[in-house]
Amino acid sequence: MQPQNPFSQQSPIPGVKHIVAIASGKGGVGKSTVSANLAVALAKTGSKVGLLDCDIYGPSIPRLFGTINQKPAISEAGRIQPIDRYNVRLMSIGYLVDENSAVVWRGPMLFKAIDQFIKDVEWGELDYLLIDLPPGTGDVQLTIAQKVPLSGALTVCTPQNLALIDVKKALDMFMRINVPILGLIENMSYFANPTTGEKIQMFPKGELESFLDRTKIPKLIELPFYTTLAKASEVGIPVCEGTPDSDEAKLFQQLAGILKAKLEK
Ligand SMILES: Nc1ncnc2c1ncn2[C@@H]1O[C@H](COP(=O)(O)OP(=O)(O)OP(=O)(O)O)[C@@H](O)[C@H]1O
Ligand SMILES: [Mg+2]
Numbered sequence: 001m002q003p004q005n006p007f008s009q010q011s012p013i014p015g016v017k018h019i020v021a022i023a024s025g026k027g028g029v030g031k032s033t034v035s036a037n038l039a040v041a042l043a044k045t046g047s048k049v050g051l052l053d054c055d056i057y058g059p060s061i062p063r064l065f066g067t068i069n070q071k072p073a074i075s076e077a078g079r080i081q082p083i084d085r086y087n088v089r090l091m092s093i094g095y096l097v098d099e100n101s102a103v104v105w106r107g108p109m110l111f112k113a114i115d116q117f118i119k120d121v122e123w124g125e126l127d128y129l130l131i132d133l134p135p136g137t138g139d140v141q142l143t144i145a146q147k148v149p150l151s152g153a154l155t156v157c158t159p160q161n162l163a164l165i166d167v168k169k170a171l172d173m174f175m176r177i178n179v180p181i182l183g184l185i186e187n188m189s190y191f192a193n194p195t196t197g198e199k200i201q202m203f204p205k206g207e208l209e210s211f212l213d214r215t216k217i218p219k220l221i222e223l224p225f226y227t228t229l230a231k232a233s234e235v236g237i238p239v240c241e242g243t244p245d246s247d248e249a250k251l252f253q254q255l256a257g258i259l260k261a262k263l264e265k
Helices: 031-044 107-119 139-147 161-176 208-215 227-235 247-264
Strands: 016-023 049-053 083-085 088-092 126-132 152-157 181-187 219-223
Touching: 016 031, 016 139, 016 161, 016 247, 031 049, 031 088, 031 126, 031 152, 031 181, 031 227, 031 247, 107 139, 139 161, 152 161, 152 247, 161 181, 161 208, 181 208, 181 247, 219 247
Parallel strands: 016 126, 016 152, 049 088, 049 126, 152 181, 181 219
Antiparallel strands: 083 088
């Protein structure tokens, strides 16, 4: 799939085949959890994978990968070396500045940071570079969507209308600048009672289904609520690495297969 964004002054990242943004207008719906596990799942298929954490104000990737105290090496040519973990090349503002200094950044500083992520990080040859976006549709998201030659965007949404309202804004932003929407991941769809298997709806079902029908945006997968996923975030080992045979890891492996097939089309 070729990048199709006519407004951007994009220069492709040399050696990187597909760049996919993981977005949602709403915070806390699971973008970083999905990004981390999808990256590991893709890497386990033998692909070369990078993951760029663009959440400048609240980077999660260092913690999700158990790499919070690591600092990237800088080559003699001044290029930033990604952190290698579980066969995924990682970059995050969390590796570059201390936790409190980025929170005051606005406009030019933000753009500079994103520009550095794209141009000054030695990503090397990659099949997939995933970009974990912050919530919302502000400067960071728009800059990425316009400056980076995205193959497409994945969006993460929980079932209720409160999330859908914000996700619609994110989708609208990508559509306006002609970034293909690869599909939606419904996260925390339900919680399966471990003894009875009964599905408990944690969030009220909203109008997500009718919205998807109307817009023809495919739902790629439904991810239930797994306590193991929440725990894995704290421990810093994504389930796809720690428990690759678990049901939850298998769903991410399935999602990786779906994404690969879509991008190779
Ligand atoms: N399917 C799931 N089952 C259980 N816990 C989950 C699931 N998905 C996400 N979580 C948990 O929900 C919390 C929020 O997830 P995460 O940080 O991935 O969301 P986010 O959309 O990236 O948030 P932000 O908007 O702040 O960047 C985390 O504690 C994570 O472990
Ligand atoms: Mg996040």
